[in-house]
Amino acid sequence: MDNPHAPHAAVADRHAPQGGQPAPTAHTHPPAVGAVRPDGYVFGRAPMLVYWETTLACGLACRHCRATAQPDRSPLELTTDEGRRLLDDITAFGRPYPHVVFTGGDPLRRPDLEELVEAATARGIGASLAPAVTPDMTLARLAGLKAAGIQTMSLSIDGSDAARHDGFRGVPGTFAMTERAVEWAHQVGLPLQINTLVTDETLPDLPATYALMQRLGIIRWSLFFLIGVGRGSGLQEITPADSERLNHWLYDLAREAPFAIKTTEATHYRRVAIRRMQAEGLDDAAIAATPVGRGFGVRDGNGIVFIAHDGAISPSGFLPLAAGNVRTDQLAAVYRTHPVFTSLRDVSTFKGRCGRCSYVSICGGSRARAYAWTGDYLETDPLCPYVPPRGAANA
Numbered sequence: 553m554d555n556p557h558a559p560h561a562a563v564a565d566r567h568a569p570q571g572g573q574p575a576p577t578a579h580t581h582p583p584a585v586g587a588v589r590p591d592g593y594v595f596g597r598a599p600m601l602v603y604w605e606t607t608l609a610c611g612l613a614c615r616h617c618r619a620t621a622q623p624d625r626s627p628l629e630l631t632t633d634e635g636r637r638l639l640d641d642i643t644a645f646g647r648p649y650p651h652v653v654f655t656g657g658d659p660l661r662r663p664d665l666e667e668l669v670e671a672a673t674a675r676g677i678g679a680s681l682a683p684a685v686t687p688d689m690t691l692a693r694l695a696g697l698k699a700a701g702i703q704t705m706s707l708s709i710d711g712s713d714a715a716r717h718d719g720f721r722g723v724p725g726t727f728a729m730t731e732r733a734v735e736w737a738h739q740v741g742l743p744l745q746i747n748t749l750v751t752d753e754t755l756p757d758l759p760a761t762y763a764l765m766q767r768l769g770i771i772r773w774s775l776f777f778l779i780g781v782g783r784g785s786g787l788q789e790i791t792p793a794d795s796e797r798l799n800h801w802l803y804d805l806a807r808e809a810p811f812a813i814k815t816t817e818a819t820h821y822r823r824v825a826i827r828r829m830q831a832e833g834l835d836d837a838a839i840a841a842t843p844v845g846r847g848f849g850v851r852d853g854n855g856i857v858f859i860a861h862d863g864a865i866s867p868s869g870f871l872p873l874a875a876g877n878v879r880t881d882q883l884a885a886v887y888r889t890h891p892v893f894t895s896l897r898d899v900s901t902f903k904g905r906c907g908r909c910s911y912v913s914i915c916g917g918s919r920a921r922a923y924a925w926t927g928d929y930l931e932t933d934p935l936c937p938y939v940p941p942r943g944a945a946n947a
């Protein structure tokens with residue numbers, strides 16, 4: 553690949569202090585976005601997305617599993633009735649209701665999944681599915697879940713071929729089953745997102761993985777930049793310099809790809825995209841209307857909330873700070889008023905480089921990575937190489 557922004561370009565010192573980025577000028581000052589999306593959605597009122605870890609049970613043994621999933625279901629899981637009460641709690645946010653992502657472990661391990669999806673649909677709550685690909689997935693099951701109200705589905709592909717993907721998933725044959733699951737999703741009419749893990753091991757394979765994505769008929773490719781939690785603590789994050797190159801490469805791809813491209817736990821992609829769009833002459837309104845612009849500000853605890861299998865409420869699955877439990881607390885009250893959540897939405901509490909960055913409202917860094925690295929979720933995201941000028945004010 554000739555592109556100098558290609559993700560496998562020369563590697564810099566791992567996590568060495570980075571600098572050399574030009575400071576924002578008046579011309580490059582980012583659009584002003586607080587805890588309100590450009591379309592008026594107020595993150596302090598309600599999250600856009602509720603991730604519900606319906607179970608820890610899963611037939612795979614992925615090397616990077618956030619949930620540290622296990623073969624059997626836990627007796628601590630929310631019951632069907634408790635799940636219905638959780639869905640009632642979600643409606644307490646008021647309209648527009650947040651969207652629920654049924655995740656796990658593998659949500660297909662729950663025999664009451666269709667019932668829960670129907671319950672969400674009956675309440676007017678949109679629903680998506682993030683299953684594992686195992687023999688538990690069948691065409692008939694996907695058709696039933698689509699009929700129950702599932703609107704989109706995400707699958708994981710972490711390598712461009714079977715050897716690479718199956719190596720991560722821990723079960724031979726998973727790549728072939730995933731290709732079959734993609735066909736089934738198309739057959740039953742489920743729009744598909746593919747999630748790909750970004751580590752120093754998958755980085756050189758991303759161009760080939762992108763080529764694979766182009767053949768799969770997907771609506772979105774989401775690249776998850778590893779956080780060292782769960783089983784992922786045994787894998788290696790990419791360096792800040794590689795992250796910056798990767799973000800530039802993704803920006804180039806996003807302009808030609810037949811699907812949307814997004815990053816997870818790499819909100820600094822927004823800084824890269826803003827600067828590239830400003831250099832291309834786009835004004836603030838035009839930037840805010842782009843796919844990346846519509847995601848400005850969304851991050852753990854700010855537009856996102858996570859419900860663990862046992863009901864614990866935290867800002868995301870990658871930021872394991874339980875602020876309450878749906879068995880004993882009102883979800884909306886915890887999300888709106890608990891100090892963990894309110895501090896995550898108040899960028900004036902952020903520290904280090906993120907705390908003095910003019911992109912903080914739009915980006916804000918990965919609070920989960922800051923926590924994993926420093927134990928302080930308000931600290932600098934160590935994967936971002938940007939060094940804001942001293943004395944700069946938050947946007």
Ligand code: SF4
Nearest residue numbers: 906909915916917936
């Ligand atoms: S310094 Fe922090 S807020 Fe600024 S671009 Fe980097 S991660 Fe985002």
